[in-house]
Amino acid sequence: MSDIQIDQPDTMLSVRDIFGINSQLKVPAYSYVDEHVPEIDPNYVFNPEVTLALLAGFSRNRRVMVQGLHGTGKSTHIEQIAARLNWPCVRINLDGHISRLDLVGKDTIVIREGKQITEFQEGILPWALRRPTALIFDEFDAGRPEVMFVIQRLLERDGKFTLLDQNEVITPHSQFRLFATANTVGLGNSSGLYHGTQMVNQAQMDRWDIVTNLSYLPAEDELQIIRGKCTNFSREISDTLIMSMLEVAKMTRNSFAAGDISTLMSPRTVISWAENIDIFDDPAVAFRLSFLNKCDEAEQGIIAEFFQRCFDMELSESWASRANELMADGRH
Ligand SMILES: Nc1ncnc2c1ncn2[C@@H]1O[C@H](COP(=O)(O)OP(=O)(O)O)[C@@H](O)[C@H]1O
Numbered sequence: 148m149s150d151i152q153i154d155q156p157d158t159m160l161s162v163r164d165i166f167g168i169n170s171q172l173k174v175p176a177y178s179y180v181d182e183h184v185p186e187i188d189p190n191y192v193f194n195p196e197v198t199l200a201l202l203a204g205f206s207r208n209r210r211v212m213v214q215g216l217h218g219t220g221k222s223t224h225i226e227q228i229a230a231r232l233n234w235p236c237v238r239i240n241l242d243g244h245i246s247r248l249d250l251v252g253k254d255t256i257v258i259r260e261g262k263q264i265t266e267f268q269e270g271i272l273p274w275a276l277r278r279p280t281a282l283i284f285d286e287f288d289a290g291r292p293e294v295m296f297v298i299q300r301l302l303e304r305d306g307k308f309t310l311l312d313q314n315e316v317i318t319p320h321s322q323f324r325l326f327a328t329a330n331t332v333g334l335g336n337s338s339g340l341y342h343g344t345q346m347v348n349q350a351q352m353d354r355w356d357i358v359t360n361l362s363y364l365p366a367e368d369e370l371q372i373i374r375g376k377c378t379n380f381s382r383e384i385s386d387t388l389i390m391s392m393l394e395v396a397k398m399t400r401n402s403f404a405a406g407d408i409s410t411l412m413s414p415r416t417v418i419s420w421a422e423n424i425d426i427f428d429d430p431a432v433a434f435r436l437s438f439l440n441k442c443d444e445a446e447q448g449i450i451a452e453f454f455q456r457c458f459d460m461e462l463s464e465s466w467a468s469r470a471n472e473l474m475a476d477g478r479h
């Protein structure tokens with residue numbers, strides 16, 4: 148990764164001006180836009196409570212964990228605040244294939260002056276620690292034990308980190324910040340909703356100074372987000388249509404939370420549903436392609452019924468064959 152040229156924040160921003168929150172607070176920020184600063188999504192809708200918690204993370208060096216169901220905007224919420232503050236940001240998804248060596252670093256063979264030598268190449272954790280970055284551990288509760296073992300070392304002891312192989316202790320940069328997102332509150336998959344999540348060691352949960360919770364937005368706000376994403380569509384998609392789509396989404400979310408179905412429509416899915424309506428000119432076909440086909444076959448009946456209730460139309464198999472036809476035509 149390329150280096151970061153900034154060091155200390157050089158400006159103060161008004162929370163009221165930037166996030167539209169009724170508050171006198173000012174927060175430190177950078178005026179230079181480093182390449183590690185996330186891009187601004189002008190349509191992002193900030194949750195005031197979560198925003199204030201995250202801003203405490205940035206301005207007062209608190210470790211903040213954001214908890215909530217998937218697609219509630221946890222990861223983007225942190226990124227969008229970093230984007231407004233021009234704070235470089237690095238996101239590590241612990242759910243992925245990240246290994247201990249990716250995090251810490253490893254010996255690699257390099258050629259120096261014609262000779263092969265072994266050199267230690269720092270992983271993403273030491274890299275971030277030495278720089279003014281906001282490090283996000285995404286899906287914190289899905290991290291594998293070998294990876295959590297490394298993170299445990301970071302969470303202990305004032306955030307100092309020992310590179311065991313190198314016999315070196317790294318003191319974090321004064322503007323290094325730590326955030327995490329999680330689907331559960333570290334109690335594992337007790338609700339049965341999140342397979343693959345682990346019990347997070349209580350000592351590890353204790354290291355988070357602030358735990359804040361993000362829920363889905365009110366339908367009117369979600370409508371605005373979807374409107375914001377539909378600006379380059381070739382067809383007109385009415386507010387009434389989007390509200391019906393959001394009603395279906397809400398039913399899946401409630402049903403998921405009650406443990407009745409195992410897949411829910413996140414805002415991301417609703418956005419791709421809208422995009423597919425633009426392509427197929429048919430809400431039912433688009434629904435099947437963007438959501439229904441991802442669901443467990445045993446649950447498709449209930450979910451199809453949600454659609455039928457909100458759209459007052461059948462979701463028959465013939466729609467699926469029409470979708471195939473449309474695609475085979477190569478019209479899109
Ligand atoms: N408040 C919001 N404003 C704008 N877009 C949002 C909002 N919440 C979620 N989204 C959109 O929904 C998608 C999922 O968000 P993400 O941050 O990945 O969710 P999570 O991390 O909670 O699973 C993203 O494309 C994001 O842009």
Ligand SMILES: [Mg+2]
Nearest residue numbers: 221222285328
């Ligand atoms: Mg996320």
